[in-house]
Each structure stands twice: as structure tokens, then as C-alpha cells.
Amino acid sequence: MTDFFRPHHQPAQAIYDAFQAAAKNREGSTLDWITKERNAVWEEAKKQAAILQLPPPTLAMVEQAETYASGSIDYGANWAYKLTEIIQKGKPQ
Numbered sequence: 001m002t003d004f005f006r007p008h009h010q011p012a013q014a015i016y017d018a019f020q021a022a023a024k025n026r027e028g029s030t031l032d033w034i035t036k037e038r039n040a041v042w043e044e045a046k047k048q049a050a051i052l053q054l055p056p057p058t059l060a061m062v063e064q065a066e067t068y069a070s071g072s073i074d075y076g077a078n079w080a081y082k083l084t085e086i087i088q089k090g091k092p093q
Contacts, residue, residue: 015041019076057087
């Protein structure tokens with residue numbers, strides 16, 4: 001099945017994939033699923049920031065991007081794009 005919302009470029013694609021992998025475990029989870037998803041996204045975002053040689057995002061930044069995306073039909077993609085934007089703000093001009 002084609003995922004039309006999946007970003008086509010890194011690091012948004014890797015961040016989105018981390019969210020999707022964590023989201024598959026929502027049903028039947030005994031732990032807080034949003035915390036698990038945020039942590040999965042945060043871990044991937046830190047990896048992507050390191051690849052780009054940028055400062056790693058904080059968990060607060062991940063939560064800020066998630067809040068921004070809340071309620072949108074393309075929630076996962078918007079989360080990944082907003083977090084990518086936040087990470088890249090640390091890029092030297």
C-alpha cells in the first residue's frame with residue numbers, strides 16, 4: 001500500500017518512519033503510547049541531527065512539533081516536517 005503522506009526527503013522521511021513504526025504498537029499497549037511515539041521520534045531526530053552535524057533537538061522541541069501537527073490529516077508528515085524545520089534552524093548560514 002502506498003503511503004501518500006510519507007515525506008520524500010531526509011531527514012523528514014526517517015523521522016516519519018520512526019513515528020509510523022512506533023504507532024503500529026498503539027493497540028494493546030500497556031504504556032502511554034504518545035510517550036513511546038515521542039521518544040521514538042526524538043531518538044530518530046537526534047540521529048538525523050548528528051548526520052547533518054547539527055545540535056540535537058530536545059524532547060520539548062519534539063513535543064512542540066507534535067503539537068503543531070495535531071489535528072491535521074497528515075499528522076505524521078506534518079510532525080516530521082516541523083521537526084525537520086526546527087532541527088535545521090541550527091544549521092550555519
